[in-house]
Amino acid sequence: MRVDKNTSYLAGESLVAGELSRRGYPVSITMGRAKSVDIYADTAQGKIAVDTKPLQNKTDWPIRKDAINKDQLYRFVFLQTKKGINENKSPECFVANGEELLSRMETWKTRQGIKYSSLKNGKDFENGWGELPPP
Numbered sequence: 001m002r003v004d005k006n007t008s009y010l011a012g013e014s015l016v017a018g019e020l021s022r023r024g025y026p027v028s029i030t031m032g033r034a035k036s037v038d039i040y041a042d043t044a045q046g047k048i049a050v051d052t053k054p055l056q057n058k059t060d061w062p063i064r065k066d067a068i069n070k071d072q073l074y075r076f077v078f079l080q081t082k083k084g085i086n087e088n089k090s091p092e093c094f095v096a097n098g099e100e101l102l103s104r105m106e107t108w109k110t111r112q113g114i115k116y117s118s119l120k121n122g123k124d125f126e127n128g129w130g131e132l133p134p135p
Contacts, residue, residue, distance in 0.1 A: 012054025012077040013038045015091055024135035043133040054079050062113040065105050070098035094119040095128035
């Protein structure tokens with residue numbers, strides 16, 4: 001059984017917004033799926049835009065190369081499979097900026113994206129919250 005796509009998007013956005021709030025950032029969540037920015041966070045250097053990408057399987061996050069803003073922050077959230085959720089496994093969060101993503105983009109037959117393994121085995125992307133300017 002798979003979790004509904006709308007539910008998984010909301011779960012991913014909520015997890016990222018909650019973590020940002022826990023770290024002291026005031027956040028605003030934008031609503032709906034047809035948008036390029038999911039969360040705005042206030043920092044000492046001004047407002048930053050955050051795009052979240054939830055995933056339920058260790059495959060890849062579909063994202064078009066032309067949709068990546070090199071100055072924007074991206075949070076990729078592996079929510080876990082249904083089995084992992086039932087086993088109480090925690091979600092995994094990967095943090096990268098657009099410039100880092102552009103160098104890791106892959107093209108498949110009909111789409112482009114970022115592989116889970118590329119972020120899991122890459123430069124400290126997992127739980128990389130330290131990239132953010134201070135709140």
